Amino acid sequence: MKKLANSSVELHPLIAQRWSPRSFDGAAELSVPDLTALIEAARWAPSSNNSQPWRFVIARRGDVHFAKLVDTMAGFNKLWAPKASALVFVLANTTNDDGTPRVAALYDAGLAASLLTVEAAHRGLVVHQIGGFDQAQAMSDFDLPATLTPVVILAIGKQAPAEALEDATLLEREIAERVRKPLDDLIVGGSL
Numbered sequence: 804m805k806k807l808a809n810s811s812v813e814l815h816p817l818i819a820q821r822w823s824p825r826s827f828d829g830a831a832e833l834s835v836p837d838l839t840a841l842i843e844a845a846r847w848a849p850s851s852n853n854s855q856p857w858r859f860v861i862a863r864r865g866d867v868h869f870a871k872l873v874d875t876m877a878g879f880n881k882l883w884a885p886k887a888s889a890l891v892f893v894l895a896n897t898t899n900d901d902g903t904p905r906v907a908a909l910y911d912a913g914l915a916a917s918l919l920t921v922e923a924a925h926r927g928l929v930v931h932q933i934g935g936f937d938q939a940q941a942m943s944d945f946d947l948p949a950t951l952t953p954v955v956i957l958a959i960g961k962q963a964p965a966e967a968l969e970d971a972t973l974l975e976r977e978i979a980e981r982v983r984k985p986l987d988d989l990i991v992g993g994s995l
């Protein structure tokens with residue numbers, strides 16, 4: 804299913820066509836070159852002072868990391884995410900070497916995730932971001948240090964038909980129109 808962005812001017816197809824499906828092909832595997840390219844795309848994101856604060860836990864469907872991450876997920880996420888080919892748990896190092904807060908770290912990690920998403924679209928893959936998970940559980944399960952802050956889990960894989968979703972609510976969300984605030988509402992100074 805396609806859900807093209809209804810933009811006022813034409814956008815690059817990688818941006819216009821990207822959306823966050825929940826129907827994943829539960830048989831599709833993510834190749835090592837594809838997964839490597841996604842993390843490379845993230846690695847080459849800009850960051851404050853080139854601090855590169857992003858860190859990743861990589862999980863493939865069927866491995867122990869994957870099961871642990873699914874177990875942290877809340878509500879509906881637990882229903883659809885298990886069919887993703889891979890889950891990437893994104894973290895940010897939010898503390899500078901001198902112990903002061905690295906204030907742009909979450910922003911930087913978001914930029915990295917964003918570039919990963921574009922590279923995924925280029926490779927015919929889809930990414931669905933998941934904020935609904937137990938962050939404390941994930942940090943403890945992977946024995947991660949307090950210098951890292953959990954950001955998001957990325958569900959990555961091949962899209963499947965909407966009708967493959969068995970849950971009625973998930974199907975409804977899958978076929979719902981994508982909505983955005985009007986462009987004018989976003990401009991709080993100056994004009995286009």
Ligand SMILES: Cc1cc2nc3c(=O)[nH]c(=O)nc-3n(C[C@H](O)[C@H](O)[C@H](O)COP(=O)(O)O)c2cc1C
Nearest residue numbers: 821822823824825880931932933934935936955981
């Ligand atoms: C930080 C973040 C957390 C999100 N958490 C969830 C989530 O827990 N479950 C979910 O189904 N979608 C989640 N989403 C997906 C958003 O709902 C989705 O990106 C938004 O509705 C826009 O839809 P689109 O990506 O298809 O354009 C999350 C997105 C982001 C950026």
